[in-house]
Amino acid sequence: MSDRIVYQTDVVIVGAGNAAMCAAISASEKGANVIVLEKSPEKEKGGNTTYTHGSIRFAFDGVEDLKEIMPDLTPEEMEGSDFGTYTDEQFYDDMCRLTEYRTDAELASQLTSESFSTMKWLHSHRVRFVPIYGRQAFKVDGKFKFWGGMIVESVGGGHGLVDVLHQEAERLGTSVLFDAMATEIIRDDDGVHGVIFKHKGITKEIHAKSVILASGGFHANTEMRTRYLGPKWDIAKVRGSRFNTGDGIQMALTIGAMPHGNYSGAHAVGGDVNAPEFAEGFQKLSYPFGIIVNAEGKRFVDEGADFRNYTYAKYGRAVLEQTGQFAWQVYDQKITHLLREEYKNRQVTKVTANTLEELAEKLDGVNPEAFLKTIKAYNESIETDIPFNPTEKDGRCTRDLDVPKSNWANTLDEGPFEAYGVTCGITFTYGGLKINTKSEVQDVLAQTIPGLYASGEIVGGLFYFNYPGGAGLMAGSVYGKIAGENAARFAKREVT
Numbered sequence: 001m002s003d004r005i006v007y008q009t010d011v012v013i014v015g016a017g018n019a020a021m022c023a024a025i026s027a028s029e030k031g032a033n034v035i036v037l038e039k040s041p042e043k044e045k046g047g048n049t050t051y052t053h054g055s056i057r058f059a060f061d062g063v064e065d066l067k068e069i070m071p072d073l074t075p076e077e078m079e080g081s082d083f084g085t086y087t088d089e090q091f092y093d094d095m096c097r098l099t100e101y102r103t104d105a106e107l108a109s110q111l112t113s114e115s116f117s118t119m120k121w122l123h124s125h126r127v128r129f130v131p132i133y134g135r136q137a138f139k140v141d142g143k144f145k146f147w148g149g150m151i152v153e154s155v156g157g158g159h160g161l162v163d164v165l166h167q168e169a170e171r172l173g174t175s176v177l178f179d180a181m182a183t184e185i186i187r188d189d190d191g192v193h194g195v196i197f198k199h200k201g202i203t204k205e206i207h208a209k210s211v212i213l214a215s216g217g218f219h220a221n222t223e224m225r226t227r228y229l230g231p232k233w234d235i236a237k238v239r240g241s242r243f244n245t246g247d248g249i250q251m252a253l254t255i256g257a258m259p260h261g262n263y264s265g266a267h268a269v270g271g272d273v274n275a276p277e278f279a280e281g282f283q284k285l286s287y288p289f290g291i292i293v294n295a296e297g298k299r300f301v302d303e304g305a306d307f308r309n310y311t312y313a314k315y316g317r318a319v320l321e322q323t324g325q326f327a328w329q330v331y332d333q334k335i336t337h338l339l340r341e342e343y344k345n346r347q348v349t350k351v352t353a354n355t356l357e358e359l360a361e362k363l364d365g366v367n368p369e370a371f372l373k374t375i376k377a378y379n380e381s382i383e384t385d386i387p388f389n390p391t392e393k394d395g396r397c398t399r400d401l402d403v404p405k406s407n408w409a410n411t412l413d414e415g416p417f418e419a420y421g422v423t424c425g426i427t428f429t430y431g432g433l434k435i436n437t438k439s440e441v442q443d444v445l446a447q448t449i450p451g452l453y454a455s456g457e458i459v460g461g462l463f464y465f466n467y468p469g470g471a472g473l474m475a476g477s478v479y480g481k482i483a484g485e486n487a488a489r490f491a492k493r494e495v496t
């Protein structure tokens with residue numbers, strides 16, 4: 001007989017990021033006793049969620065909808081902003097288009113159609129939102145015009161979001177154990193009954209009527225990255241939490257859960273080439289307004305294929321595939337005032353030069369002659385009679401280049417020039433567990449595993465190849481809320 005310490009609860013949740021804490025709030029709201037196990041120490045709580053700006057994508061029909069989740073919007077803010085609309089259909093279309101029509105249609109439809117009601121639910125639980133004037137809008141004729149289908153962020157960014165969700169869950173009675181790493185799901189033929197975990201190094205058990213896995217993906221696990229994503233992913237930088245090492249996925253697969261989704265795919269962006277292995281503030285995302293060149297001095301992606309938040313998640317992989325896994329983003333004086341805040345970081349790999357010839361010599365690792373040839377061909381190919389307009393896909397494109405630039409093509413001819421060295425940084429992984437619309441984990445026989453639920457990054461099937469910015473938090477909130485409700489009902493045997 002084991003002399004382990006044993007806890008009892010209705011619902012145990014693994015992880016304490018956005019998905020987990022939404023699940024905790026929702027299960028507590030339904031009257032369940034909830035214990036959350038979080039692998040990290042308290043001071044690092046919140047997983048990948050704390051690394052975000054709190055930008056969240058949801059469908060809305062106009063400013064009246066926005067007032068419901070941002071009642072503090074002033075008349076001046078409403079008058080001075082063109083928020084537009086972003087319908088459920090647009091969100092769903094974006095999910096389909098960006099994933100090359102591979103997204104799980106049922107889950108994507110649920111995600112988009114429940115996104116606004118989930119925003120209202122978050123707001124009812126004290127999460128506060130504000131418009132993203134700085135990063136998602138440009139001022140046009142004195143008015144902020146928003147672009148890219150994403151317009152709000154949580155107050156205080158990811159840290160603010162995590163703090164509010166934790167406070168709210170605790171207010172509703174949830175307990176959180178930190179330094180508590182789940183290692184095994186307790187399962188028999190009737191379903192799951194809790195988890196085994198290491199709490200400050202001591203193995204303990206928690207017996208529960210339902211278990212929710214919300215422990216993220218495997219971006220911080222070098223071995224799993226290489227195994228699933230392939231060669232070179234071992235040397236990618238890591239943008240997010242060092243604790244997301246695929247534990248929940250591995251525990252669930254061990255008990256027969258169905259793997260699902262794009263295991264060879266990940267969200268990864270371009271960011272500072274000299275960043276440490278775990279890199280905060282890493283990304284460099286103004287590339288739609290400049291060009292990116294590789295060691296051969298050549299462009300290799302359409303920098304202006306779409307708004308930044310529809311391309312950034314796949315361009316990290318494109319950089320990883322280049323010789324030496326690096327590239328340089330190049331801008332001239334016409335554009336540098338549009339560069340995002342992260343370009344002003346102190347620790348940034350940047351070179352400046354008054355002429356293109358001088359710049360060519362300064363781009364470490366790049367063939368200078370080939371670079372100058374690329375710039376000449378690029379400058380000569382631009383349809384300069386189409387006006388440049390950063391607030392919309394302006395169609396100012398190149399003609400007859402092997403690698404086109406479809407929008408925002410500006411000649412590079414006004415010094416001083418600036419160039420930024422970038423490499424690939426992984427944000428999170430796309431492959432995970434198969435769930436149904438109740439967030440119930442499915443097994444390899446396509447049956448529900450009784451009592452087992454999942455939400456957040458650990459869920460597979462939503463994102464393939466690419467990702468619309470802000471959808472990660474939304475998916476975690478929608479499926480966290482659903483998982484919490486259903487896990488609580490299951491615990492009380494309101495459903496079987």
Ligand SMILES: Cc1cc2nc3c(=O)[nH]c(=O)nc-3n(C[C@H](O)[C@H](O)[C@H](O)COP(=O)(O)OP(=O)(O)OC[C@H]3O[C@@H](n4cnc5c(N)ncnc54)[C@H](O)[C@@H]3O)c2cc1C
Nearest residue numbers: 015017019039047048049182215240243456457470472473
């Ligand atoms: C730099 C960066 C910026 C981003 N910006 C945005 C953005 O603006 N908008 C957006 O929508 N998305 C953004 N994302 C993606 C977003 O962070 C994720 O989609 C989302 O936060 C995932 O939430 P989650 O709850 O599933 O995982 P997480 O928030 O990562 O939480 C998982 C938790 O599980 C814990 N855990 C892991 N293993 C165990 C274990 N064995 N036992 C116990 N606990 C465990 C981890 O410590 C972690 O706290 C960004 C990500 C990064 C890295």
